[in-house]
Amino acid sequence: MWCCFCFISRADFSKEPAFSWMNTLSEEVKRAIKRSRILFCNGYDFDELSSHMIISAVEYTVEVGTSVFFDPGPRGKSLLSGTVEEQKALEHFLRMSDVLLLTSDEAESLTGLVDPILAAQELLRKGNRTKWVVVKMGPKGSILITKSGITCASAFKVKIMDTVGCGDSFVAAIAYGFIHNIPLVTTLAFANAVGAATAMGCGAGRNVATLKQVVELMETPDLNEDDKFWNELLREHLDSQEVTFLSKMVLNGSNGRMKHVTLQKVVSELLPKLKSSQLEGTLSS
Known part of the structure; x- marks a missing residue:
């Protein structure tokens, strides 16, 4: 038995994020973040939301005491060489996340270190709030x-x-x-x-x-x-x-x-x- 899936979004056909028109966090979104224990984000969020919105969400999450989990995924490498805004947002995530989750290849691409443990320790060192780095x-x-x-x-x-x-x-x-x-x-x-x-x-x-x-x-x-x-x-x-x-x-x-x-x-x-x-x-x- 084989399963095959194909995921396509508006972002696949445009350089602009799918919801680029969103520029502020709504009160409903703020309430949801405040009620939550964790805000989980991954690299593909950059295909949906502007870098400004992503940074705003992280800053508000930290402000209200909700933990931030971030998994850069395959997009992490491209974000490193992306726009100035994308690089800034990625750096913000890496500094402000409580928990980082990534593969050994992704850890290497973000740090330049082949050893996944050394790479994780480097991310811990650079993080302002990072408590755990989980390497898959x-x-x-x-x-x-x-x-x-x-x-x-x-x-x-x-x-x-x-x-x-x-x-x-x-x-x-x-x-x-x-x-x-x-x-x-x-x-x-x-x-x-x-x-x-x-x-x-x-x-x-x-x-x-x-x-x-x-x-x-x-x-x-x-x-x-x-x-x-x-x-x-x-x-x-x-x-x-x-x-x-x-x-x-x-x-x-x-x-x-x-x-x-x-x-x-x-x-x-x-x-x-x-x-x-x-x-x-x-x-x-």
């Missing part, structure tokens, strides 16, 4: 870098049907962990599971993974553990920061500055929280 490593897994440590989680092995919606699903899980102060390694494992479960289906929207599917995946996991890849990536960083690593079989504990946490421990701590949220109506089943 494709089939290898993902990394969450803070100023105090590095957290790594291998990806789940699944049969991929369609990757549409996986990135947004991953972000939603990261946001859940951020809002609820869930441990970083647990948040990362949950996000990997949500993204993987979504890839097992077809299409986005209402077709993204359900909580039931995510739980089933985490309870009977098959992690894509590539020890050689992770050892090479982390070797240069073990002396400078503590590293927390999600493992399937390794006993909980530390080895030097490497702290191993088993997936079983993560699942046992996370599932009660998820089921409680489901009962409260804050998660979809």
